Amino acid sequence: MGDFDVAEDALQEAFEAALAQWAAAGPPQHPVAWLVSTARHKAIDVLRRRSLAEGKRDELAAWAAPEDDAPVPLDSLRLVFTCCHPALAPEAQVALTLRTVCGLDTDEIARAFLVPLPTLAQRLVRAKAKIKIARIPYEVPGDEVLAERLGAVMAVVYLVFNEGYSASFGDDLVRADLCAEAIRLARMLVGLLPGEREPKGLLALMLFHDARRATRTDAEGAIVLLEEQDRSRWDAAKIAEGSALLEQALRGRPTGPYAVQAAIAALHARARSARETDWPQIAALYGVLAAIHPSPVVELNRAVAVAMADGLERGLALLDTLQLPGYHLLPAARADLLRRLGRRAEAAAAYRQALALVTNDAERRFLERRLAETTGALSGD
Amino acid sequence: MLYMLMIIDERSWTMPKDERDALMDQYAELLRDIVKSGNFRGSGYLHPSSTATTVREVNGKRVTMDGPFAETKEQLGGYILVECKDLDEAISIAGRIPSIRTGGAVEVRPVAPTPVSV
Structure with a gap:
């Protein structure tokens, strides 16, 4: 199957069918396989409609024929590798993945990244035109480039997660839908590339972060720091799943960067208290x-x-x-250490530097609160 | 699909002779390889952009000027035309072009069918 448009439309329709059917009857035992076989049937429908119009019956026959005897459902995986091809701009890779693999609407993606809808729509149109004209392949890359290309796919997945977990702009700190999409994509990579360790590390990393999601903000949407979060409300099932994955990700050398980050997240997630x-x-x-x-x-x-x-x-x-111009977390981290050291005037100055750089509103409110506490304590001296 | 691999590098004209000979040997080897693999459709090694002439039409009159179209540091130094099954195959050939190891770059462009066949 080489036609990206058909594959995209078909997968889209399969997701819509899944939403309707799974909500009513619960997910099937093998959801990915279900999606792929549904997508294949939908693709035949799409092509049948098309071929009636264009008289292209050969194409239909090619689609309907079982392709190969591959034991894993490859269609979604092919789609991810096409969407995350390095010949596409990174922002187009993200948008295309969310649109075609996750099935998000164009306006949902535009809202999630605060891009005007026409800009995003144009980005998608241009990317799809390039896939077609430059013939970006619709296939899982061969072993000789798999590592490099898988790295690009994982970078897109983690970018989607991070945008969901710590939105760069806007009022809400967390966009749960993007986190869920990223986790779903990583699960797919783990399921379809069982021999690769880094997707397991990436999934574990995101599960550890996601386990704490509900406790990262309070009822008013204000930030609650790690050391003050209610650990009894962390999602134990996600932490357990992450731990099992991490163990597999760390089995073998060399250790990948996602596995190391997951190991760090695991030490936080498994500590019974901040002090431990x-x-x-x-x-x-x-x-x-x-x-x-x-x-x-x-x-x-x-x-x-x-x-x-x-x-x-x-x-x-x-x-x-360190030199990190424009990055608010450097002065914010300095401010926090100075605050802990009781050097309040310096802490206040660092909080002000961080406030001048921050773009997320929840983080801004947090820094303002800390600044007020610091200067309040200062004038109370 | 036909792809044009545009080699953005004209340093070969200012290199010491032994370096340039070595570079040409590497090009010859690559070209022999892609002829053997069946991808080769054509190639050209361009004289430096100082020898270029640019032709335009201004107000219905032909204007001929000395020099390349754009006065940039990065000029087209040559090209290789290859027939490939997809972009990945074209990229893998582009990745073997010797000039990319000495600071040059290769722009890969799909070639559209021309309106007439000659």
């Missing part, structure tokens, strides 16, 4: 991550872990070596 968090281990894992994936954001996280493990001053010294 294994900070030395977390700091060490950030060191491992920095070796695989050197990045100032990783160093920022490592500095915070070092502050908690070896002393606030050491963490602060590490933070002061």
